[in-house]
Amino acid sequence: MKKILLACGLLASSFVVNAQQEISYEVSFPNAVHHEAQISMTIPNVPTGALKVRMSRSSPGRYATHEFGKNVYNLKASDQNGKALNFKLTAGDVYEITNPTKTVKVTYTVFGNWIDGTYAGFDETHAHMNIPATFAFPIGMDTRPRTVKFNYADKQNWKVATQLKLTGKDTYYAPNFQYFMDSPIEIAAYKTASWEVKNPDGKIQTIHLVSHSNDEQSTIDNYAEMLKKMVTEQVAVWGELPNFDYGNYYFLHDVLPEYAGDGMEHRNSTVIVQRTPKIAGYESNLLGTFSHEFFHAWNVERLRPKTLEPFNFEHSNVSDGLWLAEGFTQYYGNLLLARAGFRTSENAVQGFNGIVNSVLNSPGAINFSPIQASQYAVFADAGVAIDQRNMGNIFTSYYTYGAGVALALDLRLRSEFKLTLDDYMRALWKAHGKPEIAYTMSDLEKVLAQLTKSTAFAADFFKNYVHGKAKNDYAKLLLNAGLVLRKASPNKAYTGFGRVNFEGGKATLGQTIQGTPAYNAGLDVDNVLISLDGAEIKDQASLTTFTDNHKPGDVVEVKYSYRGLEKKTKLTLAEVPTLELVSIEKTGGTLTPAMQTFRDNWLNSQIKK
Ligand SMILES: [Zn+2]
Incomplete structure (x- = not known):
């Protein structure tokens, strides 16, 4: 009993320390119709010296650099009483507050109208937030916990879904900077289905399908049943599920035809954006991304x-x-x-x-x-x-x-x-x-x-x-598995022109690829084909007829133009390099019992x- 009390005492005092360090955000959406959100960030216990606040240039799981700072404006800094603090821009997305007070409050507007696994999107139907695209952060305070509070009482039936820990009404917690940045948030009138999974050690965790889509609840329930089967097959590979940080895993699913299809993995959740009108009728097309992203757990x-x-x-x-x-x-x-x-x-x-x-x-x-x-x-x-x-x-x-x-x-x-x-x-x-x-x-x-x-x-x-x-x-x-890998079009002639653009009665080449006849003949992007051995090339049909009437090894004269100048070259046709993989049964061969097994x-x- 004493020990427990002591532990409680320690917990309480560490909470006080944390509360003094905690960086807290508040988010509201007064202009969601124009794709804006309002963010405020309060930083207590700011050390003396200049304080730098910035936007991220990358996002967990996205491997290229992105400029999230471009969507931030109206940034202001103040002390806790609202008195303005001066700052200067030391880079386009880095704000240096030269003489910070003990507590600094930063407010800004962020624009977002791109729904995927990297960016942010705000509108009347939802707030879709990838953290690096949305939240500015102070440099050098990575170990400090964060809280974020959402104000969305003016929106109809919105609810929050995120791997962040719920600590109060509409308030969520991350133990540190890295965890916060990894925790996307969807606020919408979504539908959900959940199921429990039991690990070999007996631990029970919950998986949630959170779908912001135009579907009936029954579609969501059926789809969750399919996911359940997929998850079980994945567990069979690894032997167990990971230990999800707060015992939950979330599929944060947006179904919106207007945006890029995408999936982005995180520790205890994934953002999946798909371009079909709804889930119903497209279930099996959508599963590939779910399977890929869940394997990332x-x-x-x-x-x-x-x-x-x-x-x-x-x-x-x-x-x-x-x-x-x-x-x-x-x-x-x-x-x-x-x-x-x-x-x-x-x-x-x-x-x-x-x-x-x-x-x-x-x-x-x-x-x-x-x-x-x-x-x-x-x-x-x-x-x-x-x-x-x-x-x-x-x-x-x-x-x-x-x-x-x-x-x-x-x-x-x-x-x-x-x-x-x-x-x-x-x-x-x-x-x-x-x-x-x-x-x-x-x-x-x-x-x-x-x-x-x-x-x-x-x-x-x-x-x-x-x-x-x-x-x-x-x-x-x-x-070994009774699959035969062979040439898909043996003895068929191949130019290597790739995808030719036939707009405006002109046959324009795209980038040519090393090792192809076209590349070897010195042809490259923006070359306009005029004729092959005198035969005019103005549409796909004339090109197909030409290759059908030739064989690999034939040398042909290519007339083409580049930047308005007419030129000539010789091109040696090759064999179509594409391979096909077919079951041995289909080739007339025998599938042995060993191959079948x-x-x-x-x-x-x-x-x-
Ligand atoms: Zn991946």
């Missing part, structure tokens, strides 16, 4: 690359680990929908086909390693550029490339070690995910060596296929009945 939220730690809000982190953090998540996102019965194995095979084509045929994967592809995310992940970029020749997405590494490793573990990629994920979870010890590339290699009991295999795999640009023998590996063990449900 383990992979990247807790099983985390060292290069993302701590998350840098002033300039986005460059990471070597996204081929695993995103690529393996991409691989499992689709595979688990097949295992859960929401995709046919034929769908799953088509997914693998896309991955293999991209890994074997794109210059980004041919010339760069999965680690280099990961590092390019700082420019590629919704990074905006007005200049032309050479993406087609230097970048293969770490989602696809990493999924290719996952596919190859899964098939190699199965065929060479009688293990599976699930075994590897569980081993990584035990060594790095559950204890939350961020990993390096050599940590990943070490766990693979321990699992396979082969340091030689792990060293070779990482040297050649992760740090290097070598490609696994996908044809041989896939044949391999395929079933791989693609069928892993839930122990």
